[in-house]
Amino acid sequence: MTTAGDMEDGFPATRLFNQGYSYTYDDVIFLPHYIDFPTDAVQLNTKLSRNINLSVPCVSSPMDTVTEASMAVSMAALGGIGIIHSNNTASEQSSLIRSAKSHRIPFASSDIPFLSPDDSISSGSIFDSSPCVFITTNGSKSDKKLLGVVDKLTWEGLADKEARISSYMQKNVVTLPNTYKFEDVAGYLATKEMDFVPLVSGEGEVIDVVSKWDVERIKGFPKSGLPSVGENGEFLVGASIGTRESDKQRLEHLVKAGANVIVIDSSQGNSIYQIEMIKYAKKMFPDLDVIGGNVVTMNQAQNLIQAGVDGLRVGMGSGSICTTQEVCAVGRGQATAVYKVSSVAAKSGIPVIADGGISNSGHIVKALTLGASTVMMGSFLAGSTEAPGAYTNQGGQRVKKYRGMGSLEAMTKGSDARYLGDTAKMKIAQGVVGAVADKGSVLKFIPYTMQAVKQGFQDLGASSLQSAHDLLRSGVLRLEVRTGAAQVEGGVHGLVSYEKKSF
Numbered sequence: 071m072t073t074a075g076d077m078e079d080g081f082p083a084t085r086l087f088n089q090g091y092s093y094t095y096d097d098v099i100f101l102p103h104y105i106d107f108p109t110d111a112v113q114l115n116t117k118l119s120r121n122i123n124l125s126v127p128c129v130s131s132p133m134d135t136v137t138e139a140s141m142a143v144s145m146a147a148l149g150g151i152g153i154i155h156s157n158n159t160a161s162e163q164s165s166l167i168r169s170a171k172s173h174r175i176p177f178a179s180s181d182i183p184f185l186s187p188d189d190s191i192s193s194g195s196i197f198d199s200s201p202c203v204f205i206t207t208n209g210s211k212s213d214k215k216l217l218g219v220v221d222k223l224t225w226e227g228l229a230d231k232e233a234r235i236s237s238y239m240q241k242n243v244v245t246l247p248n249t250y251k252f253e254d255v256a257g258y259l260a261t262k263e264m265d266f267v268p269l270v271s272g273e274g275e276v277i278d279v280v281s282k283w284d285v286e287r288i289k290g291f292p293k294s295g296l297p298s299v300g301e302n303g304e305f306l307v308g309a310s311i312g313t314r315e316s317d318k319q320r321l322e323h324l325v326k327a328g329a330n331v332i333v334i335d336s337s338q339g340n341s342i343y344q345i346e347m348i349k350y351a352k353k354m355f356p357d358l359d360v361i362g363g364n365v366v367t368m369n370q371a372q373n374l375i376q377a378g379v380d381g382l383r384v385g386m387g388s389g390s391i392c393t394t395q396e397v398c399a400v401g402r403g404q405a406t407a408v409y410k411v412s413s414v415a416a417k418s419g420i421p422v423i424a425d426g427g428i429s430n431s432g433h434i435v436k437a438l439t440l441g442a443s444t445v446m447m448g449s450f451l452a453g454s455t456e457a458p459g460a461y462t463n464q465g466g467q468r469v470k471k472y473r474g475m476g477s478l479e480a481m482t483k484g485s486d487a488r489y490l491g492d493t494a495k496m497k498i499a500q501g502v503v504g505a506v507a508d509k510g511s512v513l514k515f516i517p518y519t520m521q522a523v524k525q526g527f528q529d530l531g532a533s534s535l536q537s538a539h540d541l542l543r544s545g546v547l548r549l550e551v552r553t554g555a556a557q558v559e560g561g562v563h564g565l566v567s568y569e570k571k572s573f
């Protein structure tokens with residue numbers, strides 16, 4: 071006869087995370103549970119904060135090499151959300167929010183060229199980022215009256231490339247409202263047999279231009295969750311602020327621009343500065359969700375919950391570009407931090423964002439099962455087409471720059487203000503500047519990543535985030551720490567060479 075004692079297998083989370091060790095995702099492994107549903111039955115819909123629902127548990131980090139308008143649009147289109155960084159002026163940050171909100175479909179052209187009728191086009195490279203060039207009186211986007219358009223074919227057919235644009239531009243440009251959804255624009259291009267069509271705001275400003283090639287590209291992306299949109303049909307967009315006096319004005323700008331949620335961005339959120347900022351924001355804008363952080367302990371979390379936060383961001387020193395633990399000797403292994411903070415946050419119904427240290431779908435499964443409601447990512451997204459900045463070549467590889475917001479380079483760009491005027495006039499970096507490999511579009515790799523996450527949830531016998539959290543807390547779900555050798559075994563090993571292609 072088997073007794074309960076004989077069946078003791080693995081550790082419940084409470085025991086594993088109370089032994090005095092700081093564990094991160096790679097240290098721990100879940101024991102598989104029981105499957106009684108197909109992968110597609112797994113639901114990943116979740117909450118970012120008390121009042122913001124998402125169909126996909128992914129958030130892009132408020133970093134200047136990760137989230138500007140293009141990333142925010144694509145994350146929301148996927149069913150997640152982007153948090154626009156604040157390493158800029160309040161008006162620059164607000165216009166990034168407005169730009170994201172003016173789109174209904176993921177950016178087709180990131181860089182739309184404008185010229186004046188008196189200009190000429192000497193090189194075809196202007197058509198690299200857009201199927202056409204728009205013509206306004208002053209040659210800029212700010213002049214909202216569209217005089218004409220020049221497409222690549224017309225320009226290529228010109229005998230005299232020095233000719234003034236006014237002599238050959240096509241007048242009476244057909245446009246569509248920027249409020250049109252992807253299906254409407256695609257349908258219009260197909261029925262009219264047009265190559266491209268500009269999308270224009272109510273004020274006449276060109277917001278985007280969609281070509282029939284963009285339509286094919288976007289149609290080729292796998293399906294994701296329902297897009298994150300507000301009642302007005304606009305994409306949900308978040309924004310970060312700091313805890314300086316000037317951030318109160320910034321907050322007002324961001325709310326005016328339509329920010330749906332605010333993240334108070336700090337490495338150590340349990341401070342008098344942040345608590346005052348939370349109370350101020352909640353008093354001024356009671357309907358606005360405010361996410362506090364970063365925290366890694368139950369005590370820090372409790373303080374911010376008492377101050378009134380609607381969500382918590384967890385992680386200190388776990389980010390790929392972070393040197394905080396090295397420089398300041400504070401932080402926590404991310405698996406332990408997520409588990410501990412989530413345990414206390416769940417009691418108050420406050421969703422947790424597991425921020426930093428995500429480098430594969432397994433890390434996402436671990437973060438979400440340990441109690442987080444979403445994951446926030448920097449490096450995982452920084453090599454995508456939607457991240458700010460251009461690709462460069464490094465040793466034969468296409469890369470994009472990715473830097474810590476506490477790196478000297480980022481600090482001297484804008485977050486400077488937080489260091490100047492402080493007693494600490496000597497800047498100490500807590501992050502590095504680096505590069506990440508080209509990963510293509512988030513519209514492609516996030517859906518595949520979410521499919522992998524669903525497979526992980528199926529192995530755990532969890533058909534939703536809530537079910538995973540319940541299984542973990544009730545002790546049904548068991549974990550173990552992996553030894554160094556077990557971690558090696560868990561990876562690819564013993565091969566002379568191999569190619570790793572995930573999808």
Ligand SMILES: NC(=O)C1=CN([C@@H]2O[C@H](COP(=O)(O)OP(=O)(O)OC[C@H]3O[C@@H](n4cnc5c(N)ncnc54)[C@H](O)[C@@H]3O)[C@@H](O)[C@H]2O)C=CC1
Pocket residue numbers: 312313314315335336337338341343364385386387388389392394426474475476485488489492494500501
């Ligand atoms: N998650 C992480 O592990 C880390 C993240 N970072 C990122 O780097 C950036 C900068 O982070 P932090 O240096 O923590 O920024 P921070 O603005 O929270 O703190 C910078 C310094 O300013 C002080 N300060 C803040 N508000 C103040 C006020 N009202 N009056 C007087 N002093 C005040 C703080 O105590 C601290 O000494 C953020 O984007 C953050 O997310 C940096 C380090 C670690």
Ligand SMILES: O=c1[nH]c(=O)c2[nH+]cn([C@@H]3O[C@H](COP(=O)(O)O)[C@@H](O)[C@H]3O)c2[nH]1
Pocket residue numbers: 131132133337364385387388389390391392393394395425426427428446447448449450473474475476477500501502
């Ligand atoms: O110690 C730090 N110094 C920095 O300069 C820095 N910049 C960002 N962050 C944090 O790292 C998170 C992104 O981490 P990943 O690249 O691992 O996704 C982000 O979401 C932040 O929480 C920093 N941490």
Ligand SMILES: [K+]
Pocket residue numbers: 387388389390391392393
């Ligand atoms: K680190």
